[in-house]
Amino acid sequence: MESVLTEAVALLDEAGPSALTFRALAQRLGGGVASIYWYVASKDELLDRATDHVIGMVLADIEALPEQDDPIDALRAMALTLFDAIVERPWLGSYFMRNTDLQNNSLRLWEKLGQQSLRMNLTPRQRFHAVSAVTGVVVGSAVDLGQEPPAEVLDGAVSRDEFLGRFVATWRELDPAEFPFVHEIADEFEGHDDVDQFRSALDLTLAGLRLQAGG
């Protein structure tokens, strides 16, 4: 079982979700395709268990984080730890928290976030919504990353900057009167950093949360 999950994660890491097939996995394990069904009832379950397997490591990182006086600072540190893991493994974003029955570590991670909300002056409903908002920011930012980049970028035939540059190039050809915003941020988009973008979105949510909790 353990080796099924580690090999599944290895395949996901090496070539993304489309590379994780039962046939490819069976080959790596040196067995037949049907064997995998002894450990796992379906591909969805395989994906959930593989995801939870690595979320277990993220959870350990989060539990190793230094204690924070301020619960909002603690939430920020936890969310950043999670997002860092997703940057390294973009496929995580698509499956995280999909099924808390199978994803025990995801549930525990959610609980850890929630415990910070318990330290704040909020109603139960506000706490529920606050934690949903934080995980929403993570998932929302992660979806961008999860988009499998074209093969040329993975090959290294085309750099990420070049890839972004192509988009910006078509944007710059748009009528500036009709697309003032697109022109305004074209420079920013070129060579933008995903972590920066995430941190900004997170900070906006956390600022709102601090306000709601009364400073």
Next chain:
Amino acid sequence: MESVLTEAVALLDEAGPSALTFRALAQRLGGGVASIYWYVASKDELLDRATDHVIGMVLADIEALPEQDDPIDALRAMALTLFDAIVERPWLGSYFMRNTDLQNNSLRLWEKLGQQSLRMNLTPRQRFHAVSAVTGVVVGSAVDLGQEPPAEVLDGAVSRDEFLGRFVATWRELDPAEFPFVHEIADEFEGHDDVDQFRSALDLTLAGLRLQAGG
């Protein structure tokens, strides 16, 4: 072409992304599978064009929105309009803004959001991040909806409340000392409203944004 997209949307609406196959689509159009490739180069392109097709209607709704004095109120109204559309068509969330080259209307919608940021006292980078944050909240909340619910729920054999109730039931069996947050929000989760949840997340982000823009 037009009918290819409307039938594709119809299939997605009726039974979700897994129901949209070239074979099913060809049958509805009364033709052969290969014909579709005259209009569209791949399934990804079909998905992008189908998505953009309905985003066109959302864009029209957004353009029909009353003018707002406050750009943040305008952002809220636009985001809610978009989210409402995603609630009706959960599959939208997975494909929205995936490829702005093919999704012309998505780009225009992004521009509309961005134009509100131009009315605020922000740097270009802050504007870029603000609009990313808002679409991130939408996408992050939409991913929950996009999860195809089990067939029993779609059939109506099991109500949504019952479905949520099962989750909560397993949660309540967890050790309250180890999972205080899960217990705290169990009641809230039961019968929670997705739109409420989204609106809360959006309001936190917008409150942070208002703070950043200096009131």
Next chain:
DNA sequence: ACCTGAACACCGTTCAAGT
């Protein structure tokens, strides 16, 4: 310019059978 049938190379999943 538009459509087709038939094939190709894959998928996830099942099942009777083995050890």
Next chain:
DNA sequence: ACCTGAACACCGTTCAAGT
């Protein structure tokens, strides 16, 4: 308890050929 080969019912995509 664990694994297997072989089949089933699908996929997206291609291509030579038709109108």
